[in-house]
Structure formats: C-alpha cells, structure tokens
Amino acid sequence: MSSDPSITPELISEHGLTAEEYDRIKEIIGREPNYVELGIFSVMWSEHCSYKNTRALLKGFPVESPRVLVGAGEENAGILDIGDNLAISFKIESHNHPSAVEPFQGAATGVGGIIRDIFTMGARPVCAINSLRFGDLSNSEVRRLFRGVVSGIAHYGNCFGIPTVAGEVYFDQSYEGNPLVNAFALGVLRHDQIARGAAKGVGNPVFYVGPATGRDGLAGAAFASQDLTEESAEQQRSAVQVGDPFMEKLCMEACLELLATGAVAGIQDMGAAGLTCSTCETAARGGTGVEIDLAKVPQRSPGMTPYEILLSESQERMLIIVEKGREDEVKRIFDKWDLPWAEIGNVTDTGQMVVKNHGEVVADLPAAKLADEAPVYHREAKEPVYLDEVRNFTLEEIEDCDDPKSALEKLLEWPTIASKNWVYRQYDHMVRANTMVNPGSDAAVIRIKADSVPGDDAREDFPEKIIALAVDCNATHVYLDPYEGSKASVAECARNLACSGALPIGTTDNLNFGNPHNPELFWQLKESVRGLSEGCTAFDAPVTGGNVSLYNQNPDGAIDPTPTVAMVGVVEDEAHVTTQWFKDKGDAVILLGEPVGKGDILYGLGGSAYLQVIHGCKNGKPPVCDLGIERTLGTTLLGLIQSGLIKSAHDCSEGGLAVTLAESCFSELHGRNTPCFLGADVDLSSIVDIRSDALLFGESHGRIIISTSDIDAVKTVERAKLMGVPAQRIGTVGGDQLKVKLFNEEYAWEIAGLHDLWWNSIGNAMA
Amino acid sequence: MNFAVLQFPGSNCDQDCVHVLRNVMGYPTQLLWHKENNVGDADAVVVPGGFSYGDYLRTGSIARFSPVMGAVKEFADNGGFVLGICNGFQILCEAGLLPGALIRNRSLQFRCEHVYLKVATYNSPFTSQIPEGKLMRIPIAHGEGNYFCDANTLDEIEANDRILFQYADREGDITDHANPNGSLKNIAGICNAERNIAGMMPHPERAAESALNEKDGRLVFESLIQSLNPASTTA
Amino acid sequence: MKAKVIITPKAEVLDPQGKTVQTALEQMGCTGVGEVRVGKYIEIEMDGEHDEVKAKLSEYADKFLANPNIEDYRLKLED
Amino acid sequence: MKAKVIITPKAEVLDPQGKTVQTALEQMGCTGVGEVRVGKYIEIEMDGEHDEVKAKLSEYADKFLANPNIEDYRLKLED
Numbered sequence A: 001m002s003s004d005p006s007i008t009p010e011l012i013s014e015h016g017l018t019a020e021e022y023d024r025i026k027e028i029i030g031r032e033p034n035y036v037e038l039g040i041f042s043v044m045w046s047e048h049c050s051y052k053n054t055r056a057l058l059k060g061f062p063v064e065s066p067r068v069l070v071g072a073g074e075e076n077a078g079i080l081d082i083g084d085n086l087a088i089s090f091k092i093e094s095h096n097h098p099s100a101v102e103p104f105q106g107a108a109t110g111v112g113g114i115i116r117d118i119f120t121m122g123a124r125p126v127c128a129i130n131s132l133r134f135g136d137l138s139n140s141e142v143r144r145l146f147r148g149v150v151s152g153i154a155h156y157g158n159c160f161g162i163p164t165v166a167g168e169v170y171f172d173q174s175y176e177g178n179p180l181v182n183a184f185a186l187g188v189l190r191h192d193q194i195a196r197g198a199a200k201g202v203g204n205p206v207f208y209v210g211p212a213t214g215r216d217g218l219a220g221a222a223f224a225s226q227d228l229t230e231e232s233a234e235q236q237r238s239a240v241q242v243g244d245p246f247m248e249k250l251c252m253e254a255c256l257e258l259l260a261t262g263a264v265a266g267i268q269d270m271g272a273a274g275l276t277c278s279t280c281e282t283a284a285r286g287g288t289g290v291e292i293d294l295a296k297v298p299q300r301s302p303g304m305t306p307y308e309i310l311l312s313e314s315q316e317r318m319l320i321i322v323e324k325g326r327e328d329e330v331k332r333i334f335d336k337w338d339l340p341w342a343e344i345g346n347v348t349d350t351g352q353m354v355v356k357n358h359g360e361v362v363a364d365l366p367a368a369k370l371a372d373e374a375p376v377y378h379r380e381a382k383e384p385v386y387l388d389e390v391r392n393f394t395l396e397e398i399e400d401c402d403d404p405k406s407a408l409e410k411l412l413e414w415p416t417i418a419s420k421n422w423v424y425r426q427y428d429h430m431v432r433a434n435t436m437v438n439p440g441s442d443a444a445v446i447r448i449k450a451d452s453v454p455g456d457d458a459r460e461d462f463p464e465k466i467i468a469l470a471v472d473c474n475a476t477h478v479y480l481d482p483y484e485g486s487k488a489s490v491a492e493c494a495r496n497l498a499c500s501g502a503l504p505i506g507t508t509d510n511l512n513f514g515n516p517h518n519p520e521l522f523w524q525l526k527e528s529v530r531g532l533s534e535g536c537t538a539f540d541a542p543v544t545g546g547n548v549s550l551y552n553q554n555p556d557g558a559i560d561p562t563p564t565v566a567m568v569g570v571v572e573d574e575a576h577v578t579t580q581w582f583k584d585k586g587d588a589v590i591l592l593g594e595p596v597g598k599g600d601i602l603y604g605l606g607g608s609a610y611l612q613v614i615h616g617c618k619n620g621k622p623p624v625c626d627l628g629i630e631r632t633l634g635t636t637l638l639g640l641i642q643s644g645l646i647k648s649a650h651d652c653s654e655g656g657l658a659v660t661l662a663e664s665c666f667s668e669l670h671g672r673n674t675p676c677f678l679g680a681d682v683d684l685s686s687i688v689d690i691r692s693d694a695l696l697f698g699e700s701h702g703r704i705i706i707s708t709s710d711i712d713a714v715k716t717v718e719r720a721k722l723m724g725v726p727a728q729r730i731g732t733v734g735g736d737q738l739k740v741k742l743f744n745e746e747y748a749w750e751i752a753g754l755h756d757l758w759w760n761s762i763g764n765a766m767a
Numbered sequence B: 001m002n003f004a005v006l007q008f009p010g011s012n013c014d015q016d017c018v019h020v021l022r023n024v025m026g027y028p029t030q031l032l033w034h035k036e037n038n039v040g041d042a043d044a045v046v047v048p049g050g051f052s053y054g055d056y057l058r059t060g061s062i063a064r065f066s067p068v069m070g071a072v073k074e075f076a077d078n079g080g081f082v083l084g085i086c087n088g089f090q091i092l093c094e095a096g097l098l099p100g101a102l103i104r105n106r107s108l109q110f111r112c113e114h115v116y117l118k119v120a121t122y123n124s125p126f127t128s129q130i131p132e133g134k135l136m137r138i139p140i141a142h143g144e145g146n147y148f149c150d151a152n153t154l155d156e157i158e159a160n161d162r163i164l165f166q167y168a169d170r171e172g173d174i175t176d177h178a179n180p181n182g183s184l185k186n187i188a189g190i191c192n193a194e195r196n197i198a199g200m201m202p203h204p205e206r207a208a209e210s211a212l213n214e215k216d217g218r219l220v221f222e223s224l225i226q227s228l229n230p231a232s233t234t235a
Numbered sequence C, D: 001m002k003a004k005v006i007i008t009p010k011a012e013v014l015d016p017q018g019k020t021v022q023t024a025l026e027q028m029g030c031t032g033v034g035e036v037r038v039g040k041y042i043e044i045e046m047d048g049e050h051d052e053v054k055a056k057l058s059e060y061a062d063k064f065l066a067n068p069n070i071e072d073y074r075l076k077l078e079d
C-alpha cells in the first residue's frame, strides 16, 4: 500500500529479522516482501512462534507413550488418554513480559490465552494452576507486581469459572523487573471429541468469532522475543491487551456447543500474532490455503491498517472453519451466546495465505513455508564461569547452626517457603465442585465427573476419574547446576504427585531463560533440557507440550534459569487420595529415603533455602538427583498408599526435613482463621556424624515423611525396605509441639507459633 | 419434584447446582436459559453463582432484567421457592426480591475459603432440616459479599426473624474476626418476608458430597426438598 | 451527544474502596487527606435532543445504572 | 476542599464493561445508544490551597489512583 514504509535494513532489523533471514524470505517468496508481509514474517519467525533457537534442543524430549493421543507440537495442546474413552488436554504458557509491563492485565490475559488453547482442542477446561516468580518482597515495586499478577489471575479465572487449584510462588532477586507468570490449564474430553486446528475442505467458509480487533498487543510475539528493556516496555505499554473473561466464557460455551454439531471443520484460537498466526497455521496443518478479507474483520478503532489488523493480539477471538452449507447452524449458536462474529474468507487449494483488504491483495504468502520453515539455529553453548565459584564452596566456610530454633522460624517465615494462602484464597479453587484436595497440600486433586466433559453432563453411567496436578521448579538449584536442578524439578513434581496418591502420566514444561545469544545462558538451557528429558523419561511422563520464554533479562542480567515443570497424574481410587497433614494422635512418623543423600559433601545444603536465609548466600553444588531412587521411592509410596497403610505423605523440598515436619503438623485449615494443629515427637538421635544444620535443613532429594497408624508402622517400614527404599520410624504424632531430638541436642517448637509465622508472612508483607 | 437452575451468560455454578440436585439429591433438574419467560414445571428455582454478565457495572445488575427473572418473580409471587446462591443472591437483591445489596468485600479481595455458619433461624424452608445448634462449615467464594441495607430494613429483617445464616467462629460466636467480608451483623443469608425466597453467599452445592469431604451444604437442599414435599424422606 | 453519569456510594454506605484509597494515600505520605469516596463514571454516546436524552437516561439510571439502595447519581449532558 | 478525579479507560483500550453495559441498554429497549465507557470517580477531601492540592493529587493520580497503562484521568478541584 502506498502509505506503507519502504523496506530498509533498519526496518528489517526493527522487526527482529537478520539480513540472512531476510534473504531467506526473499528466496521463499521469490520477490521482495511488502511491509505487511514483512510484519507477518517477523511474528511468525519470532522465537515465540517459531522456536527457532530451541527447536533443535526440544527434539530431545520424550514425547511418546501409549497414552498420547495428540503429541507435543501437533496442535495447540497435547492430549492424553485416561481410560474409558476419556482424555485430558493440558498445557502451560508464559506471559512474562506482558505482566512486567502491566501485571493485572498481563497475568489475566495469560490465563485467558491458555484456557483458549485448551477449549480449542474440544476439551472443557476444568482447572488451572500457575507458577509465579518475583523479586524480593521487601521492594515495593515487587509488591505492586505481585499484587497485580495475583489479582489478574484471580479476576480472569474466577470470572471465567475455572478453579485455580495449585501453583507455586518464589521470590528471588534475579526476577526483579522480570517476573515470571506461567499459567497452566487442563481440560477434559472424549476421544471422539478431539478438534483440529486445520483448515480442511476447499471452499469452506472461515469465521471470525469474538470481540472486534483493536490495536492491543501489537506484535506481542515479537515483544516476547527480545530482551525486556525500558524501550521495549514503553512500546508495549501503548498497546496493553485487556482481558474479558466474560466474553471468553461465552466463547468457550459456544465453541463446545458448536463442535458437538459436527459443523466445524477446523478451529484455532487467535493467540500470539492473532489473525496472522491462526490463518497460516490452520492452512499449513490442513495442507490448504486460506483467503481472507480484512475489511470483513470487525474493528474497534477507526483507520486500522492491514498491518495492524493482522498483528493485533486482541483477546478472546477464535478462527473457525465451517463445513460449507452449515453456516446457519453456526450463526444460530453464536447468536444464542450473543457473540459477535463475521465470515471473513474461505479455504482454498492454493497453499497460499492470501490477505485482501477491500478486495485488494495485501499479502500473498505460502502458508506451509511461513509456518514450518522458520530458520533453525544451533546456538553456541559455553559453560558459565560462575559455576567454578559455585563448585568451590565448602561447608568449612560456615559454622554449624547454633540456633536451629530460630533458623526454622526464619525459614518458615521466608516468603518462598511461607504459606501461599494470601495468593490462593483470592482464587476460586472450588468452582465446578470437583476439587478433592484444595491448594495447600503437595498436589491438587480433582475428580472428573460427567459435567467435566462437553455434552456429557446428563450421562448417568459416567466413569468418574481422579487426577492430581503439581507444578515445581527449584530455580536456585537449576542456577547452580542446570542439569541436576532440572532433573530434580521433574522428580519433585513426581514426588508431589506420589504423595497425593497419583501416578504421573504426562508433563508440560515452561522454559524461562535469558537471551539465547549468550553462550553461557544457552548452555543453561541445553543442560536443563537434558535434565528434564531424563527426568520425564524416568517417570514415563512424556512431554505433551510446553512453552519457551527466552530473553528474560533485566538490566542486571538474566533471571535464574527456570524450567517450570507441571505434571499430571491419575489416582486410581478415591480411597487413595492422600494429603500432607498428620491425621491422628499416636500415629507413627516414618521417613522414607536416606536421611541425607549419599556422597554429597554438602549434605544437601548446596543451594538450600537455609544457606540463603541464614547465611545470605546462593552457593554450592546442589544435591544430585538419582532418578532410579526417585522412581522406586514413588512407586513404593504409591503401593503403600494403595494398600491403605498411609495416612499422610509430604515430600522434603525447600527447607529440608525440619520444614517438612513442621508443615505436616500444621494441618489443613478447618475454617477461616481456624487452623488445626497436631504436633509430633521426632527422634533423629541415631543419625550421627552429620552437622545438625544439614540434618535439619539440608535438601537432599528422595525423601518423604509419611504417617501411618501405630500398628501399621512396622509393616510399612518393612514393606518399604523390601522394595529397596530406606525407611525408619522417626517419631509419633501428638501434642502441640514439634519436638526434635538430635544426637547432641533436643529442640521444641510450639506449633501454633510456627504456624502463625508461616501462615501470615506473605499477608503481612502485603498489608 | 422438579428443580430449575437458571443459566445466565456468565453463570458458572449452574452445572454444580444441577449436579447436586440431580445426582446427589436425586431429583429431576433442568437448566433454564435466561431468555425463557416461564419456569415450566419447576417446583423450585435455584439462581446459581458465577459472574452473570461478567459482574460488569454491579453484580447481578444486568441479569435481573432477563426475561427469566420476570418469570421467577411471578413464580415467587405465587409462593414458589427460590434460592439464590452467591451471584444468585446478588441478582435477587438487584431484582428487589430480597432487600439490601451486596457490596465489595472490605478487604477488596476475592475470598475463597471455608467459613462457619451459625443458623439464625430454623423457621424457613431453607433451614428447617438443619439440626438445632449445628454449626455449618461451607465454602465461600466471592469478591462482593458484604451485605448492606439501611437501618430500617435491618430492623425489619431482624424483627421478623429473616436472617438465615451468620458468619461465626468455631465456637459459634458472631465475631468480627469471623466475618470474611464486612457484612452487616455477619449476615451470610436472608429470606423475604413471605419466607419463600432466600439468598446466601456461601455455596452449599460445593459442600454436599463425601467425595469432597463435605456434607453440611446438603442440609440446605434437604430442607428445601422437605418443605416442597413434607412426605419425602431424605437420607 | 455525550452524556455522563456520575455514581457515588450513599453517605451511609460503607465504602471499602474509598477507605483503602484513603489509607494508601496516607501511607504513601500524602498529607491532609480527609474522606475518600470511590464511585463510577459512565460516559454514554446518545442520539437525540437534550431533554429527550435526559429523560431517557434518568429512567435507566434509576432502574439500572445506579442501585438506589446504595448509590446516588448525577446526570450531566454535554451540549 | 473537595477534589474529584475522573478516571476513564484510554480510547484505544478495550472496555469490556462499557461494551456490556451498552449491549444491556440496547436489549432493555433504550434506543439511540452509542459507545459506552465505564470509568471511576473518586472524591477526595483534602486540606490545602488550590495549587498545592492540585500538584499533590496529580502526583498521586499518576502513580497510584490511575493505571497509566490503560487509563486517563482528569482532576477537578472545587473551590
């Protein structure tokens, strides 16, 4: 178009494309692209959409299992079989940069985006979880971001009507200015309901559904694919996306109703890179072409250019390809739900994505090449120098703890360990009446009942299912050893599922890293992917999809590498659902696993919360994670749970044994402001030759605290040992104190006091 | 005995109510679309929770103009039983079927947690089957559950024994500490003067099954069923 | 024409939002702050003559835009 | 003195609330309704002189009362 700027090297580089990439574009289309086409390539070839820097790496992930119905990368989200013709679809996605700029709307639209991915697959979204990272809470700007993000998630999820059932929140300096907001959603469907994002059937009409397109989030995908700078943030600020959960709820109900009619040939949400990405991806998947006319696209602001319409990321919009001749059925359903819609084009056999504006062609590109032939880079990786210093750290540098009493108090009060009730009490975690284990225990557990499946709500013989979900990543450990730390994140997630009575079946991950052009940061990424792959393989929990978010940097450098791992597991029977809290006075407290990881000269203190809180250092080699041991531990615990021996199970993670014991004593909140306490008397005096700080606060992997009734204790310990899992009874539940006896000293804490510190820490900081 | 559960754009506890009435309590239950203008053969109507019309402008302010609300009013005028839960309570207040209004929680935050409810009167079709002295444990999930009405209305409600539930602590005491949203007199639920329309912020439908470790909420539905058909025996 | 509806919480109604804003302002060091009330501001584009629009909007403000139990409103028409 | 802060969603930003109110008005039979935008209205009692109050409030409106990413605001002082 005449008013479009001419293509100059500056313009190309402003679009985040290199000179080589530009040459490649010319080669593909056999001519110079125009301005609109340049914009299209720039978003489609951004890291966010094309994974150009990570595609090669991600190939290492295990992606197969007999349960996989739709695998990683095939569609918007993967799908796993859960038996009886039922399936689940789930995925995690980041909205880091938008949340840095506008925390409330950024987080809200992140939730909206991931929910859309799920119902686009034909599934009814039934629960959400999230993983959040912020800088230090003592900083008021951090508190502003934290408050905004949490209320944004609450706003969207609550209004939409999806329960937010689990999550994690970490606070660490490295995230200052670049918070991480990773949102996960899960939906349920029957095998025969799987919908495809393919433009099938030449001549079929293409419908646009949802609110009018505005200038919001212009080129958001590109924004997510560069370092977060004051400049890039400012640019984004001028086009903040605003979420409308109400609209999305209508959109979801209408889409599910529509899919049931069989009138839909293909369906795709408009997420990153909006109309551009959805049209060219559906055409690419369908092996067809698509032709649309922008003049027919509903527009919110007057005078929008084709470039703007195509790249807008206005929320809650869907692209639907309808079987020709059934348009009326489709329109009737949209109208029933008061949804704006427009017929904007049709499927062709040309293989081209043709975009017109009032009949005039403004872009004409080969869809499959655009979607699938983005460049692939093998970036240079170099082991970071900081690791030398990390490895040199020894415990000789610090004295053994002389005041474990206050150390435990400080750890429980540390925001990363403290209760996250300030967060999850703002989320409706019970809507849909399926939540069997609310936030606060190791993993969330929900049931799947008839109304969890589109169209099945009145089915009487519905085969109910139970699933568990957890999300984990100890980024400090990953920073100190990306490979071990990443393996351990998978192991921790699996452990959390096992503690709840579930067998892991699948994983989705969110790789949050720094700039991939920096060889040291790329090395972190590479090592991390290696660790995740081994972990997921060990647990037979293939990766069914995920998200990569690079360029997470602030002016002081990159964030700690954060490969967030979310896992889903199945619980076979209602009776197996287990929580982390001690249940009855007189019960036996048993430790599964070695008290301290073998051969670790730091006894699990490397990278521990204890070192950070008490000694102010983030140093040392983190504990290694032996996947064989983890796997045996998990199956053993599950076996014990299934034989009805276990009353509670809680794994050891941040803060070690002492924190795990304390948390097991806290019990579930019975009602508002009404905690229940159950103390324990623990004797660790048989464990000698180890520093008390390491025994109490070390973070060796592979350990779980369980409780059983007194008479089952011996049997439980023996069975565990028979399975090859070290086990020992270490105490008894009861009283209102946590008492711990070491070989040289004895400590006692009032549970009520510990609970206060732990429960109110974040709330007080936010008051 | 038939139940109807209203469905507005943005309702999101509608299916939960249907599930409990149909599958847990065992009664035929239908969703009733907001554009309908009669309640069909329903013997009782539940106005469910959620965010009708996104809660935009004010909670319940748009939903109450739906055609179906005209039908509900007529149904109630003829003595039909109507129970509004959470957003349903807000809609009934907006529609003038119940007095007062529900404003922003004083914390300004959405609150989802279990609360204890003291039953303020057993003299209603919604509470009659609750054992005397029982402290109910039921979850809330709302951002605007702070009940407000003017002083005269409050006097009238109290004088006529129309408060159904009040937020209490574990001892059953009505304290400020136990109040999750700032509502007047810790009010969690009320009924109209004729006692056939009730509204409550807590969600009994989320606390009606042992699978969710909850059963206190069942008592509200059992009361309703018993009142509709005194001959019915509920387990 | 552009009409504006200003909706404010009634004097006797608790205004948790206003209270919070007031406290926050004080905590940020803003001195001299007294009572704060937070209400709504609605702008409506409307066809028609002044009087007609006014009559129509008063009707809808009474029954819909404001809740007389808890809110007062003022109408302003731009000419 | 009484200060008023009128906060409106920026013109280019989506206003789902306004859109929903607009549709509701139309469905209720209110004819001639065009665009509706819903914002906030804050009344603040404040000690001090006109200029001083104005300066102070502008500062806090910028950094706290309004969200500059998605909102514009106007300040009005009653004298």
Ligand SMILES: Nc1ncnc2c1ncn2[C@@H]1O[C@H](COP(=O)(O)OP(=O)(O)O)[C@@H](O)[C@H]1O
Binding pocket: A130, A131, A132, A164, A165, A166, A167, A168, A169, A416, A417, A420, A423, A424, A427, A438, A439, A440, A441, A442, A443, A444, A471, A472, A496, A653, A654
């Ligand atoms: N952002 C959040 N949203 C919902 N629930 C959360 C969130 N953060 C933490 N939780 C819940 O708090 C509990 C403790 O979390 P965490 O300390 O991360 O557990 P773990 O160490 O076992 O992984 C879990 O039940 C978790 O789901």
Ligand SMILES: [Mg+2]
Binding pocket: A442, A496, A650, A651, A652, A653
């Ligand atoms: Mg855990």
